[in-house]
Amino acid sequence: MTLDDFRREIADPAIEFRPELRWWLAEGLHTDATLRREIDDAHRLGFGGMEFLAMDEGAIDHARYGWGAEEWVHDSQVVVEETTRRGMSVSFTSGTNWSNANLPTIDPDQRAAAQELDVVHETLAAGQSRSGALPRIDLDAPIAETTLPGHRGTVRDQHLAAVVAARVSGEGLLDAASLTDLTARVDGETLEWTAPADPEGGEWRLFTYWVHGTGQTASPSASVNYTVNYLDRDGVDAVIAYWDEVVLTPALREQIAQNPRTQMYMDSLELSTYGAGGMFWGFTVADEFRARRGYDIVPWLPFLTRQAPFMAVSTVYDHQPADEGDGVTVDKVRFDYVRTLTDLYIENMLRPFAAFLHEVGMTLRAEISYGLPFELTRPGPEVDGIETESLEFGAQIDAYRLMAGPAHLFGKQYSSETGATTRNHMLDHRFYDQIIATQLAAGITKTVLHGWASPAGAEGVTEWPGHEGMWPMFSERFDTRQPGSQFYPLWTAAIGRLQYALRRGRPRIDVGILRTDHFTDNLIGMALIGPDGERIPDEVAYGTMWMRDRQNHWWQDLGMQDAGITYEFFDGSLLLRDDVSFDGDEVQPSGPGYRALLVYQSTLDADVAAHLLAWARRGLRLVIVDGARELESLLAGRFRTHEVAASTTPGLDGRDDELAAIMTELRGMPGVRVAAPSGVVAALDDLGAGGRARFVDDDPHVLTHLREDAGLAVLYAYHFLYETTEPTTVRIALDGTGSAHRLDPWTGALRPHRGATTAGDRTVIELTLAPGEVAVVVLDRSAAPQDSAASAPVEVARAEVWRLAVESWDAGEPEVLTEDRGLGYETREVRPTTAVTRIDAGEVTLKPWSLLDAVGPDVSGVGEYRASLTVPELAAGARYVLDLGSTGGGLGSVRIGDGPERGFDTAHPVVDVTADLRAGGNDVVVRVSSSLNNRLRARGYYERVPDIGAQLTGEERMQHAIVREYGLLGPVRLLRED
Template identity: 25%
Template sequence: MGPLLLAPFLLTAPLLCSAKFTDHGTFSNPASNVRPRFRYWLPDASVDAEVVAEDVAAVAQVGGGGMEFVPFFDYGGALNSNPPVNWSTYGFGTPPFVELFKTALQAHSKHGLLMDFALGPNQGQGVPASPDNEGLEWELVPFSIEIPKTGQFEGVIPGWGTGDLVSLVIARVKSNRTFSYELPFYTGDPLTISYDEFELDHQSVIERTRQVGSSGHVRLSLPKASSGSHYRMFAFYERLAGYKNLRFPSNRDDTIFDNGSYAVDHFDAKGAQVISQFWSEYILTPELTQLLGQVGKYAWEDSLELEFNITWSRSLPRRFRQLHGYDIQPYLPLLTFQQNTLATQQYTPGAFRCYLDTADQGIGYVNDFRAALVAGYKEYLGTLRNWAQGLGAQLSVQPAYGSIMDALAVVPSVDAPECESLSFVDNIDLYRAFSGPAHLAGKRIVSNEMGAVQGAAYNYHFPALVRSVNRAFLGGVNQMVLHGQAYSGPYPNTTWPGHTSFRYLFSELLSPKLPSWGNGMKGIIDYISRVQYLLQTSVPKVDVVMYHKQSATSLKPIYQGTDLLREGWSWNYLSSDNLFLEQAKVQRSVLAQDGPAWKALIIDSTQNLTLDAVDALDRFSQDGLPVIFSGGPPGYYPSEDGSDLERFKRKLSRLLKSPKIHVVANGGVANKLKTLGLRPLVQVNTNGACYTSWSEADGQSYAVVFSDSAKSTGTITVQSTKTPYLLDPWTGTITPVLVYQRTRTATTIPVALGVNQAMYFAFGNAHGMNIAVPRYHVQQVPSHVLGSTYLPPRGIALHVARSYQASHAVLSTGKKVLLKAASVPPAFPLSHWNLTAEHWEAPEDLYDSQTTVKYNTTHQLDRPISWSEVPQLSNASGVGYYTTKFQWPPSDTAVGCRAHGEALGAYLKFSQVVDTLAVSVNGQAVPQLDITNAAADITEYLRPGENLVSVTVPTTLWNYLKEILDELVTAGQPVQFLGGTPTRSEAGLVGTVSIVPYTHIFV
């Protein structure tokens, strides 16, 4: 079958005019715009530009859409305090970097690819700048001392001279304790965290900043502290944090490049302006500006891995008052603990923690502080977004998570919000939380930094990648940026196999130096590309949405019930902030009708509602949206002093009494949805846990079903009666579904999925697909029917495997067809394999990182086993070339299959795939196999007599590298692993390879 166009599946939502954003290609051959890109780890600008261009060409060769171009600089210097080249000369924005950047853009243009570009070095958080630039990152620094029991104090306040004084606060401490706890540390030994905790009398908290003299002197006279208590003085100073996202030793101070690169203020437009002004002055020549307009896709910034004492911006007090109507300065003592970057500063949470003696312990003030940060962060993102769009690109950022902000509140502020498989731990629930606000706001792209796995460098297997990708797809993500592609050229003080980002801490170092790059990588990329085509050219429709509000994103699974998953319900999450977007409207009893079209909103008792959210829920329910409270009433999300609590309780009580509000016990949501007459878009009835998704485009619909971590058999039922098609992203083919049942409103399709397999269906009009479809279909078949084919003009042929029991197929016409298959030969395994192992090894000179020594050995195997179990291959890596033979037909019993004039055929099945495989039968290539359930109908390749099966299987480099780790360095640094060195991994062809004969029976 030739390439198939899916014109009816094109998305009609407004996009940028540039063809680079609107060209999607076809399902069988997606355009670069929708293909996954590789995060490209550029060591620094000293590298060979020709090699960079070759690396871009290599991306095109394996079907990638381009690069996310990241000037790595050894993670900003954090992994290498003594780089082997002078980063003052080769830093971000220097003339060598600009030339290299131009080369990368030109190479993308030459090969028809698109390029994302980091806003700065390392993770893009900043650019080289003068250290006193007020647009750089600020921090708040706290100090505290005890005031004498007499209540009298005269002297210089603590910390004077640290920075500009923001606030001096006095409070009576009612009780104080010292706490210690241990956290696991990457060195292996736990790290002890100690801090003091102070309970403050809320009535005693008072700001005395104006009493501080110009030299820091203050005189205080306070009432004598009662027994068991004391007064404390808290002084807070703002200063430029001086945090660098690129640092290295330098004795020069001639230009801004000698100081590395500084992180900018992420809570004010000024921070974005520092970045844009740097680009204008040092990078954006007319030629580069033109190239970015042609092939630049996203200006990009990674997750917020900044370092603070307390997260701050100089404009925050002003922004706080505008947002909340009161001043934050008196409440700064509540911000001294765990108010920096939670993900990266867990070992430095703060020296002391304060809380109030009120019901909410002062959490309302903390919530308001974080909300002000969100407002400033949105201003920063909006300014960057406008700048990027002015270059003909868009903005992609990993927003807020890991910081002390609510990521769901920020997601809508980015053109292409990006999450990551590492922090999201491949959790579908977390992905659905991230994608919910994006779907609501109409974001066409939800991106994912995909494939970072701790301890899997050179040891990352493709089935693991596909599992992670499939879980992200089912979570509402539709763009993968693979982590990552290694620079393939030589680099100083670096051994074979070349520059290794993160010093082996994380996967994967993808490049032509891996055996899999030219032996299977393209099949994986094409699979991802075709699924992304489907998901990016359609609008996701989701069954229900859940409320979820946090002041700091925890990245923990949220909904703990299993009732929705069992039946195939899909869901998203929205924060209270999202409920007030212009798209958050109820029409025809659904929320966001033109977007995800959620049919109900669910509030779990574990959640905390804001006062405004109660009003929004009331409004939604009055407009006809079912609102369901699960497990009882939720809690209160406080603001300021929490004085709105009683008002909140009254409003919530009235809401819960409304006849339009539904209250159910834990686990009762699915049943309530049924009683409301609602059904999931894709209903599941299988013996394994399956996730589903649904999307629509121009009259067509897609259904996806994914079997999570186990095999699943059963049925799916979709609320559509349009013609069903099976889409195969592994081969790019589209075929009509021939076995299904249909009612007036729904279609039920049998499914059998392998471990971590996803199946893709389309529902549309036959004339729009240009694919022949029979006038009838099969409604029911027994389990020994392996597949079916429509072969006009003869009709539908069922692939019937051996069975001694009489069985029938039932057609939509009402006809029953007897299926006789007792004479079909039984399935049999293939044995006596010849293996030619192509070894990939380092050269004698380990510092010759460009040379890979290859040689062959041959091995005879009774059955496929891992290289790690073959003594001569236990420490080997490379490519395995396997061959074996079998006789066809396998026995004379096949004659009985011809009683009705039907031919005998066969499937080739693999019980397990370790990496990927390419298969040929009698010299004819079999189309790419789905590595999560590897099987192929090989009937057309068979011939009477002896048949040859050839299988090519790459391995990772790990089993070989493991033996020479002590000799390897990258940029002069040794190999480093967290938690010990991984053991050998499986490699090569393993498990059982079987031939499963069948007979064609036309029905």
């Protein structure tokens, strides 16, 4: 690609580069007119696609409108038709709590339904005998509440799986040496057995394991839909059959064939078990475990039963070995169990499902492994797009780096569900812009906003500002109810330009970090209760804690980040695949091109170690790090330190000695360095792998991402400490020489970058970034270098006198929409409307609306500010920018005279107005939007909304909303850059 090609295509980025939307539908209740209107609105506002799903709309007729009903099938057809007609992408949504991952064609007693391993136990004194029937699971007993949504339906059948005895050695402790598999001694469902005599007495526990369906179901749906089995092939076969025979009608297939961006999106795997065992299971798990791991899982089952109240990271095992010496062995068995589950999820769900979707013209995008005891990165090659999310990981850069590894290794589209928080309508737009900016720094190049909901919904439950969809407590709304939506076309185009720039060519990542974890903490975004029980606001946590308090989670030393050395994570077994290569210099040169790999965890698979050894003999640069610390659970305050890297294999494979021999050889090789975490940068420099976009001097404020496309290098830089006040100046040395150009995402303009110098065979880019500001610089290596020095801007004029008028938003009269499709009933929905009242505040000093007597603390909407700027003369060749100071985090626009409306970055609202200025007087119009927080607060909205952030940690509280500072805050200055 040439620079001219880049300039032409980024000016008006194609629809596939625009941000997309998660769209919450009120089941199948919406009229066709509403569906078409919403899609048309989304398209008009610049969004590139819709991912749609049915949300529970309360007391409506689910049999008529729920997922799977005729109305839902009809609405799905309308959605696909309308998005396809506009060139938008469309995604069906599959997830445990979205019903269509569940099926009406199965019940919990069938093999296709999700299964769990449950347990009941008896206690016997040493020498005591028992005989007769084994105790069964009481499937009618009340179940413990789970934090995840959904509930258990009726489960009838249970199948005996195993019987194991163990000597009790204390509260929650078992003697590992005493584990005895008694399954072969069971006659039917009866067992005669005597606990071994013990002169010191003591107790034995007899564990009886039963397999039965989880019975998990979710609403809404036209009938009872049960969760499918993700581990046995029966589950995906049932899903495929249902979609093939029922959902994908000839008319729908015809539409899919016309839309090359039709997807199935698999949301997080919010699967639950309800029994005492707490173990996901399947009818083939035991046999597959034996075949893959080389030993029998049954004797170890007492050490595998667990409780996990919310996601896999919350796992607590019921029993531990009494002898600490057996702890390593038990940990290895536990690893082998979850490794086997990951294998089965890949082979029996993802792989066949993706193959089916490809046959019908769809691709598969997925939040792989989310929430379950699965490894997160190994399933990456099996899907077409890898998705993460901002909520569960708290929008932390280390979490985004975790999923970036497989995405970049295998050339997968890397996307993120963006904008879900425990707030609703509260936070300024800047908050969400900063999440997007963080994601881009990790290589995420597809933003799926969470989300969009039509204002229209069911009668009796829909109030202003509109139908919520994803409840009124768990997301933001990026739809037309937002005052800022009138500026979305400018905003979505800017995001589209950034995403276009960062999809060009190949990602260039300096270091690949091997990391394996089946219980990765994905509850970081819920860690919002302080040490004294205080509720930490989302905006405080995201803006000042965790990564913004210099606390990354999985690779905690910040030396590489501060030096501009980029890195990401992946399971080491991915290196064993035939489609991953090492060319003697880079790992996966057609992808991320890692210049070095890093090993730091105490466990490493022996086959992976042997692979590293073979590559090291060919020149692989490898850093082995001893003493690294990483997060296990933020909520629990639990960390682990890996004293010696790769000191044992993770599973019970008997290969520890083999691994030790390999690591001894590796540690002595010339291309390998052994270091403490703080010594990694020096080790990389010593190996000649010190970074392709290396900071000349360390900078703790900036994150970068680098792409290469033929002769172009695209550098993204982001000042991520957005709640600080000081700008930072960073100098970044890029490989190669050429001409440097700075992108304006809001206009698409590329201008020569002031602050690029040649240093030998490298180009040094100097950037001064305000807190929260992003910059994209394109280095054209096919052109001659054009060195230039950065110069400080000069203030030319300042607007002091402003007139303000505010469009104040509040509830209007609702509309009733009806539809009669000739099926013997009428569909009715209510669409709340917004009443806009104009407040003329007259001449004002720039300060928050809440402090202006004419506006006050209860107003939300859009403010229009008018002033005049006098410019005596315009310097030829100079660039003029209007610096707005602050807009309270609100989206908006600037117009000079008769020029066009121009958008601005909410963190750094500076607008290039060179083309619009005239010598003499210039009329200036600045429009700034707010969220709905202040108006909803005044209406008592939040007094009825539970605080989900507190609720998930056991606290029953309502949301607490404070008055937010809206408006143009200034100072507004016209600056000249020579």
